[in-house]
Structures are given as structure tokens and as C-alpha cells.
Amino acid sequence: MRRWPEKYLSKRVHLPVMAGEVVGLLKNCPSGVFIDATIAEGGHTLAVYDAYGDHFRYFGFDLNSRVLDFARKEFDSVCLDAELVKLNFSEIALFLQRREIDSISAVLFDLGTSSYQIEKPGQGFSYLKDGPLNLSFNDDEKMAAANLIENLSEKELTDVIRLYGQEVKAKRLAQAMKSSPKKIKTTAQLSGVIRSVVGDRYFVKTAARVFQALRIKVNDELGNIQKSLESIIPILVTGGRVIVISYHSLEDGLVKKIFKKYSGRCVCPSNVLECRCGKQKLVRPVHSKPLYPSRVEVARNPRARSAKLRVVEKVAFTS
Ligand SMILES: C[S@@+](CC[C@H](N)C(=O)[O-])C[C@H]1O[C@@H](n2cnc3c(N)ncnc32)[C@H](O)[C@@H]1O
Known part of the structure; x- marks a missing residue:
């Protein structure tokens, strides 16, 4: 397996x-357009460029302008x-259409937050650092997350924490957030409310x-x-690949389901009598199981520990 070029690692x-x-x-x-859908500090694209140079024409997308500036300099x-x-990244297919680019050779999604977003308190992504409660990419x-807490009802907030956080104390946490005497505006304030419900012992988890x-x-x-994968898969060239690295089971479960549906397999719930999921045979899985980082990588980069990589390849059209 090719290692990431040492010359980029130190700095x-x-x-x-x-x-x-x-x-x-x-x-x-095949040669053509390579898309890094989550470019952040640009690490993956640099590695791909180092290996393949002008074989690809490179595009990178992100919602954070600071990381885009950083990548540009790199x-x-x-x-x-x-x-x-x-x-x-949900708008990539539309962007390409406007630019009259009608096919893509490869797309990479490295989901989640960048180190920049976690390290910089102003981004509000970390419960360990104080900053405005934003959490928007x-x-x-x-103040996106602060406004969300303010605008959702207690029931809606409970559902969000239960569904997306898979947290059993969702109801008590939502109650505490909604009954906070002042609007929760910072990560430290939210952490304080969480600590008041679960105590020091269970705070971090x-x-x-x-x-x-x-x-x-x-x-x-x-x-x-979902929107991004469903709009990108159809414009991949035959032999082109979509690679997704995800960091939690909700993301990975969704990616798995979408890849299954576009591999021509039904993803309808087991209790429906007639298939309605819209399955189509457009891709094939390159590996039947997800790939995981090596132990060496996890030791070097703990952020990799929960990563799962899935990849599919576009197949020739069959009628
Ligand atoms: C884990 S980082 C990518 C790191 C990058 N692969 C690297 O090695 O430097 C994920 C990035 O995806 C961006 N992101 C998340 N959701 C996005 C979306 N819907 N559209 C565009 N960018 C998004 C985040 O802002 C973040 O910078």
C-alpha cells in the first residue's frame, strides 16, 4: 500500500x-476530473496529485473559507x-453542469470536521474549548447551534439528541437545555448544562x-x-470511483445503503410487498466490506481510529 509522502507530514x-x-x-x-468534495486543508488532494499529477483535473469544495485559503496556499x-x-457538496453536480462538465473520474468524501474546525475555539465544534455555539461547517x-436549541421545542430537541447522538438521556438533556434561564450561547455554557445532568463521570461521552x-x-x-451521492453517481465515467470515508455509524449506514441501491439491490424496508426504492445498477462495490485504517496509522493519527472507507466503481451501462 502506498504511504502518504513523508515530505508533507512534518509541517x-x-x-x-x-x-x-x-x-x-x-x-x-480513467483520466479526467478528480473531485475532493471535502477539501479542508487539502491533504488528500495533495497526496493524489503527488501520485497522479496531470492525469486528473482537480476540483475541491468546502463550506469553510479559512480552510480553502489554507489549501490554496499549500x-x-x-x-x-x-x-x-x-x-x-450537495451542489457539486449542479456546479459542474453550469460549467458544462458532464463527467467525473473520481470523487472523494472525507466526512466530518477538519482539525482546523476542532482546534479553533471560534468555530464552536469542541466541547473542550470555549467559543460561540455554532457547529456549522x-x-x-x-451561532447556528445556539439558534437551533432556542428554536426547537423540547420534544424536537429530544428527538435530535436521541436520533443523531444515540443518547439515552436525551429527554433530560433537552429539558435542561430548554429550561436554562439564559439562552445558551457558548460551548462552555452547553457543557455546563450537560455536566449538570450527567455529572463529571459521564460528561465526556x-x-x-x-x-x-x-x-x-x-x-x-x-x-x-444523500443528495450529493445520488447526483454524482450518474455522472461518473465507466471505471470512475466514489470513495467515502466516514466517522460514525449514521453516516456509514447511509453511505452503505446508497451504494447498495445503486449496485442494483433493493433497500426497501423488509415489510413492504413491492420494491419502491428506485434501485439501479450503476456501480459495483470494489470491496465487499469497508476498509479500516492500519494500526500504525491509528497510532500516528488517533483521529483515524473511527474511520471506515467504502468505495464503488461505475459499471458500463447494461439495459
Ligand atoms: C475531515 S475534513 C476533510 C479533511 C481533508 N480531506 C484533508 O485531508 O485535509 C471535512 C471537511 O468537510 C467539510 N464539509 C463538511 N460538510 C460539507 C458540505 N456539506 N459541503 C462542503 N464541505 C463540507 C468541512 O468543512 C471540513 O472542512
Whole structure:
């Protein structure tokens, strides 16, 4: 398996997860457009460029302008001519259509938050650092999660925490948030409320689940993944690949289901009599099971520990 080029490792805050696997999986991809749908600090695209150079024409998307600026500087320093755009990845197919680009060779989604978003308190992604309670990938927004807590009813907030955080104390947490005498505006205030419900012992796990739940809701993460994959798969060239690295079971479950549906297999609930899921045979799974990072990688980069990689390849049209 190809290792990520050492020359990029020393100065980086964010090590791209499973970059060797990503590079290896693109080996026989036809030349053409390579899309990094979640470019952040640009680590994966740099690794792909290092391996394949002008075999691809590079596009990168992200909702965070700061990381896009960072990636731009990195790319300039290695003369990588990539088009970097601030855009929700759910709009990529539309963007390409407007640019009259009608096919893609490969797409990578490395879901979740970048190191920048976690490290910088102003982004409000970490319960360990105080900052405005935002949690939006889009840095034009400032208080998205705070507004969400204020605008949802207690029942809706309970559902969000239960569904997206898989948290058993969802009801008590939502009650405490909604009955807070002042609007919860910062990560520290939210952490205080969580601690008041579960105590010090369970604080870290519960806070991680609550922050995850709010983040998924604020960013409509699952909706965007679905919209993006469903619009991108049809415009892949034959032999082109979609690679998705996900970090929690809700994301991975959705990706698995979409890949299954476009591999021509029914994903209807077991109790329906007639298939209505709209399955189509457009891709084939490259591996029957997800790939995981090596132990060496996890030791070097703990952020990789929960990563799962799935990949499909576009098949020739069959009638
Ligand atoms: C884990 S980071 C990607 C890291 C990158 N692969 C690297 O190695 O440097 C995920 C990035 O996806 C971005 N992101 C999340 N949801 C997005 C969406 N719907 N549209 C565009 N970017 C999104 C986040 O802002 C974040 O910068």
C-alpha cells in the first residue's frame, strides 16, 4: 500500500486519513476530473496529485473559507492548479453542469470536521474549548447551534439528541437545555448544562454525543450526503470511483445503503410487498466490506481510529 509522502507530514496539523488507501484505489481510474468534495486543508488532494499529477483535473469544495485559503496556499507551493470553491457538496453536480462538465473520474468524501474546525475555539465544534455555539461547517454562520436549541421545542430537541447522538438521556438533556434561564450561547455554557445532568463521570461521552447530534442537525449532514451521492453517481465515467470515508455509524449506514441501491439491490424496508426504492445498477462495490485504517496509522493519527472507507466503481451501462 502506498504511504502518504513523508515530505508533507512534518509541517501539517491535519494528517489526511487513509490517504495511502485513497491513492491506491485511484490507480486504474480513467483520466479526467478528480473531485475532493471535502477539501479542508487539502491533504488528500495533495497526496493524489503527488501520485497522479496531470492525469486528473482537480476540483475541491468546502463550506469553510479559512480552510480553502489554507489549501490554496499549500497547492500554490507545489504548483498544483486546482479549482477551489466554497460550496455545499450537495451542489457539486449542479456546479459542474453550469460549467458544462458532464463527467467525473473520481470523487472523494472525507466526512466530518477538519482539525482546523476542532482546534479553533471560534468555530464552536469542541466541547473542550470555549467559543460561540455554532457547529456549522459554513463559517458565514456564527451561532447556528445556539439558534437551533432556542428554536426547537423540547420534544424536537429530544428527538435530535436521541436520533443523531444515540443518547439515552436525551429527554433530560433537552429539558435542561430548554429550561436554562439564559439562552445558551457558548460551548462552555452547553457543557455546563450537560455536566449538570450527567455529572463529571459521564460528561465526556455525553458531551461528544450531544455535540455530534447538534452538528448533524445544524448541517443537515445526512441529507447532504444523500443528495450529493445520488447526483454524482450518474455522472461518473465507466471505471470512475466514489470513495467515502466516514466517522460514525449514521453516516456509514447511509453511505452503505446508497451504494447498495445503486449496485442494483433493493433497500426497501423488509415489510413492504413491492420494491419502491428506485434501485439501479450503476456501480459495483470494489470491496465487499469497508476498509479500516492500519494500526500504525491509528497510532500516528488517533483521529483515524473511527474511520471506515467504502468505495464503488461505475459499471458500463447494461439495459
Ligand atoms: C475531515 S475534513 C476533510 C479533511 C481533508 N480531506 C484533508 O485531508 O485535509 C471535512 C471537511 O468537510 C467539510 N464539509 C463538511 N460538510 C460539507 C458540505 N456539506 N459541503 C462542503 N464541505 C463540507 C468541512 O468543512 C471540513 O472542512
